[in-house]
Amino acid sequence: MENGNETSLAGLSVLVVDDEALLRRRLIAHLKNLGAEVAGAETLEAARHKLSDTEFDFLLLDIHLPDGIGLDLIREGTVPESTGVVVMTAQGGVEGAIDSIRLGALDYLVKPFDPGLLPLVMRRARKMRQSSRAAEHERETEDGSGFYFGDSLAPLRERLDKIIAADNRLGIHLPPVLIAGETGSGKSTIARWLHRNGPRADQPMIEVNCSALPESLAESELFGSEKGAFTDARATRQGLFEAAHGGTLFLDEIPSLSSGIQAKVLTAIEDRNIRRIGGTRQIEIDVRVIAATNRDLRVAVESGEFREDLLHRLDLFRLNLPALHERGTDILQLAERMLQQLCKRHRLPLRQITEEGKRRMLAYRWPGNVRELAHELERGLVFDDAAVLDFAHLTGGGGQGASAATDPGDWLNPAYDFTKEEFVMEDAINRLVQLSLKQSGGNASQAARMLGVTRDFIRYRLHGDRKEKP
Numbered sequence: 001m002e003n004g005n006e007t008s009l010a011g012l013s014v015l016v017v018d019d020e021a022l023l024r025r026r027l028i029a030h031l032k033n034l035g036a037e038v039a040g041a042e043t044l045e046a047a048r049h050k051l052s053d054t055e056f057d058f059l060l061l062d063i064h065l066p067d068g069i070g071l072d073l074i075r076e077g078t079v080p081e082s083t084g085v086v087v088m089t090a091q092g093g094v095e096g097a098i099d100s101i102r103l104g105a106l107d108y109l110v111k112p113f114d115p116g117l118l119p120l121v122m123r124r125a126r127k128m129r130q131s132s133r134a135a136e137h138e139r140e141t142e143d144g145s146g147f148y149f150g151d152s153l154a155p156l157r158e159r160l161d162k163i164i165a166a167d168n169r170l171g172i173h174l175p176p177v178l179i180a181g182e183t184g185s186g187k188s189t190i191a192r193w194l195h196r197n198g199p200r201a202d203q204p205m206i207e208v209n210c211s212a213l214p215e216s217l218a219e220s221e222l223f224g225s226e227k228g229a230f231t232d233a234r235a236t237r238q239g240l241f242e243a244a245h246g247g248t249l250f251l252d253e254i255p256s257l258s259s260g261i262q263a264k265v266l267t268a269i270e271d272r273n274i275r276r277i278g279g280t281r282q283i284e285i286d287v288r289v290i291a292a293t294n295r296d297l298r299v300a301v302e303s304g305e306f307r308e309d310l311l312h313r314l315d316l317f318r319l320n321l322p323a324l325h326e327r328g329t330d331i332l333q334l335a336e337r338m339l340q341q342l343c344k345r346h347r348l349p350l351r352q353i354t355e356e357g358k359r360r361m362l363a364y365r366w367p368g369n370v371r372e373l374a375h376e377l378e379r380g381l382v383f384d385d386a387a388v389l390d391f392a393h394l395t396g397g398g399g400q401g402a403s404a405a406t407d408p409g410d411w412l413n414p415a416y417d418f419t420k421e422e423f424v425m426e427d428a429i430n431r432l433v434q435l436s437l438k439q440s441g442g443n444a445s446q447a448a449r450m451l452g453v454t455r456d457f458i459r460y461r462l463h464g465d466r467k468e469k470p
């Protein structure tokens with residue numbers, strides 16, 4: 001499907017839902033051989049679980065399942081709009097196939113079929129999706145994929161639309177995009193949104209968590225290796241830049257890459273070609289790089305952890321995602337939408353959040369951002385029997401808790417009650433450091449001067465989870 005290889009499904013994820021174990025295994029093995037990431041489910045219920053955890057590019061769906069009709073997954077809205085559905089029907093089941101097309105399935109296959117047809121069917125289905133995408137994009141108010149923008153992310157949405165318009169004009173050699181935001185604020189989700197709503201939606205998007213990539217493997221993973229390049233290189237291996245050719249490569253936590261690899265990434269972006277380890281040939285690539293970071297890259301440049309030249313190259317289109325606690329009352333709308341989805345997933349009646357609960361949610365710092373909100377809601381739903389959610393435990397402080405001061409000045413307020421608020425000195429220091437960095441525009445030296453501490457102190461506080469204090 002990319003790199004001119006008509007049958008490759010590299011970069012695509014597929015869920016195969018069929019209760020016939022043999023056929024399911026055969027399809028899974030075949031799709032895996034073609035490079036796809038594949039999961040299987042034998043019942044509707046198992047499919048619901050998989051679909052609620054992962055967003056698949058394709059759903060290969062049998063119509064008759066032991067616990068119901070496969071099409072129910074589309075009817076009940078369990079299948080996200082971004083997932084292309086291809087229905088598998090038994091001979092004579094054409095009516096079901098027609099029903100499924102009416103419901104929005106992209107294609108159908110009559111059993112028994114040759115699994116070799118799958119790449120062709122998927123390519124055709126993706127083409128159909130692409131042509132309806134422009135209209136879909138127009139229709140989307142918030143976001144068809146469940147991403148909630150709200151008022152606070154309206155400027156971000158505008159910026160995304162501008163990037164997509166520029167991408168549509170350019171077609172090839174799309175400039176890199178940098179997404180900055182605290183952990184759990186939605187960087188990966190926005191990267192996927194951009195890919196799915198842009199002109200490369202029918203091409204692969206490959207996601208790499210750079211912090212999980214051991215340094216020894218990073219180069220071969222990203223750029224590939226020729227046979228014999230090193231002891232274990234028994235065959236030529238394509239790197240992820242090549243695998244993402246024509247599509248998007250998402251480099252999450254990009255500052256985790258070593259300086260040497262950062263330099264290679266810069267060359268790949270600038271020269272639009274790569275060289276595999278042990279290879280002499282330059283291989284042309286057309287990859288849109290989206291990089292994400294939860295760190296202030298200017299601070300990382302100052303401390304020598306990030307290459308300034310790469311920052312300049314990436315910083316052309318920057319998307320800053322605000323922390324959840326900066327999103328005002330949007331947090332309540334987001335929580336309500338997530339609650340609806342969770343209740344549906346756990347088959348629970350819809351629960352309301354009390355006024356007090358809302359107040360607590362607005363006051364809380366949410367250090368884990370939207371991810372933490374999702375966990376809190378799920379915890380409340382699954383472990384609390386109460387008919388309403390009031391988030392009483394959020395007042396417990398717990399270091400980064402709700403009722404701690406919302407700005408450091410509160411600690412100096414005579415009304416501030418240290419016995420009730422469970423004041424945590426570490427938290428206070430970290431927040432002072434964050435505040436000074438914010439006011440100095442991320443300049444660690446200036447922030448250090450403001451607080452009367454050394455620059456190292458700021459640095460160690462920023463990366464305290466990875467390095468010891470001085």
Ligand SMILES: Nc1ncnc2c1ncn2[C@@H]1O[C@H](COP(=O)(O)OP(=O)(O)OP(=O)(O)O)[C@@H](O)[C@H]1O
Nearest residue numbers: 146147148182183184185186187188189294370371
């Ligand atoms: N605006 C949003 N609307 C709906 N869901 C969201 C939104 N933002 C984030 N989420 C959800 O919050 C969770 C965390 O988002 P995501 O993984 O994109 O964050 P991240 O910034 O990439 O995190 P990390 O820094 O840890 O990589 C995901 O489950 C995502 O679906």
